[in-house]
Amino acid sequence: MKRSVRPSTPADAPAIVALLSEAGLQPNVDPQQLHWKYWQPRADWPGPRSYVLTSDSELIAHGAIIPGTCAWGARNISIVHVIDWAARRGGGGAGVALMKYIGQLTGALLAIGGSTETLRILPHIGFRPAGAASGYVRTLHPLRRLHGPASPAWKLPFRFARSVAWTLTAPSAHRSEWQARRLELEDVGNLASVVPAPTRGMAVTGRSVDLFRYMLSCPIVPMSLYAVGAAGHFRGYFLLASAPGQVRIADCWVASDEPSDWRAMILCAVEASEARSAGR
Numbered sequence: 001m002k003r004s005v006r007p008s009t010p011a012d013a014p015a016i017v018a019l020l021s022e023a024g025l026q027p028n029v030d031p032q033q034l035h036w037k038y039w040q041p042r043a044d045w046p047g048p049r050s051y052v053l054t055s056d057s058e059l060i061a062h063g064a065i066i067p068g069t070c071a072w073g074a075r076n077i078s079i080v081h082v083i084d085w086a087a088r089r090g091g092g093g094a095g096v097a098l099m100k101y102i103g104q105l106t107g108a109l110l111a112i113g114g115s116t117e118t119l120r121i122l123p124h125i126g127f128r129p130a131g132a133a134s135g136y137v138r139t140l141h142p143l144r145r146l147h148g149p150a151s152p153a154w155k156l157p158f159r160f161a162r163s164v165a166w167t168l169t170a171p172s173a174h175r176s177e178w179q180a181r182r183l184e185l186e187d188v189g190n191l192a193s194v195v196p197a198p199t200r201g202m203a204v205t206g207r208s209v210d211l212f213r214y215m216l217s218c219p220i221v222p223m224s225l226y227a228v229g230a231a232g233h234f235r236g237y238f239l240l241a242s243a244p245g246q247v248r249i250a251d252c253w254v255a256s257d258e259p260s261d262w263r264a265m266i267l268c269a270v271e272a273s274e275a276r277s278a279g280r
Helices: 008-020 032-041 094-103 116-125 142-147 153-169 184-193 209-215 259-277
Strands: 003-007 049-056 057-074 073-088 109-110 179-183 223-230 233-243 246-254
Touching: 003 094, 008 032, 008 049, 008 057, 008 073, 008 094, 032 049, 057 094, 057 184, 073 094, 094 109, 094 116, 094 233, 142 153, 179 184, 184 209, 184 233, 209 223, 223 259, 233 259, 246 259
Parallel strands: 073 109
Antiparallel strands: 003 049, 049 057, 057 073, 179 223, 223 233, 233 246
């Protein structure tokens, strides 16, 4: 049987969904969502974003990529984060072979999280730990705790009280001179001057106006982009993703080394998230 790797096409969608489901993942099944992830043209990345490994005509492995760049000093390399990576059971190393193929197309591969099986495999194909990321949460509407996902009844009063306490003691954006303004698609170009740039030995992942435009077209979760600043001057931005039951800060940046400026930006994001989750 002849094996080969090629970019996927929309005609592969049913086989890709079946493969991911067989592997225990929960793939997007809506054609519009799959098109956005894998095949919608991107001005910031003209290359393929989804690859399949086939044996004769049978699809036996799939991997999609989130492309990007990493810049520090005068250096700039391409990086790729592989998502929706799966192989058919009994495929004889098909998933590893596809990962290695993708790795030859970029300067570096980045893996963030993953299933138990993925985390077991990664060290054996050359990945090594490079750091840890911490997650933070802030309650926006404590009363919604009473109508959220089912949980043991005896825990509900304690969780509700904790959410109320966190909300009452959390800082407010109203105390800051910083303001946020939501950008329409035609206004995104205004952020070109505040996208991340490496300074003082710090590396950054690249962002661009074209990337923001692509993210705002996401059909999976609603995205909204805000410019932030003070005294009428843009200093940074944040991108909100309205997932079910929560609003996530999908990306953010401030062109400043001052912790107070980053704090002000985050508080503006909190204020905007409260308004979005309340339907305002």
